[in-house]
Amino acid sequence: QVQLVESGGGLVQAGDSLRLSCAASGRTFSSYARGWFRQAPGKEREFVASINWSGGTIYNGDSVKGRFTISRDSAKNTVYLQMNSLKPEDTAVYYCAARRTLYASSKPNEYDYWGQGTQVTVSS
Numbered sequence: 001q002v003q004l005v006e007s008g009g010g011l012v013q014a015g016d017s018l019r020l021s022c023a024a025s026g027r028t029f030s031s032y033a034r035g036w037f038r039q040a041p042g043k044e045r046e047f048v049a050s051i052n053w054s055g056g057t058i059y060n061g062d063s064v065k066g067r068f069t070i071s072r073d074s075a076k077n078t079v080y081l082q083m084n085s086l087k088p089e090d091t092a093v094y095y096c097a098a099r100r101t102l103y104a105s106s107k108p109n110e111y112d113y114w115g116q117g118t119q120v121t122v123s124s
Helices: none
Strands: 003-007 010-013 018-025 033-039 046-051 057-059 068-073 078-083 092-099 118-123
Touching: 003 092, 018 033, 018 092, 018 118, 033 068, 033 078, 046 068, 046 078, 057 068, 078 092
Parallel strands: 010 118
Antiparallel strands: 003 018, 018 078, 033 046, 033 092, 046 057, 068 078, 092 118
16 A cells, blocks of 8 residues: 655744655655645645655746755655745645656656645745
């Protein structure tokens, strides 16, 4: 059984920081590319960041680059999303995902596994 479990969401004020975690179990994820997406009410799922097997990263430059950092601990099969200088427009459910390949991607339909999501709410 493949599982991705997110944690670390919550309610914060604008300018605060949060770190999301996504732990994988059930398969060997150390070489899988991983990603973070988010979905706000009434909006489509949006790419946030992705990391490949060797630590190379891509970001949604329009909205998060410079504020968010994705990283991974392959020994723990865990991926993190450090979010700094949070804004109210960052409010969304954040999902982690994994794809059965080495390479990062910004396209949600290229991911094979998804977590259940964690809510991040940023108040002004």
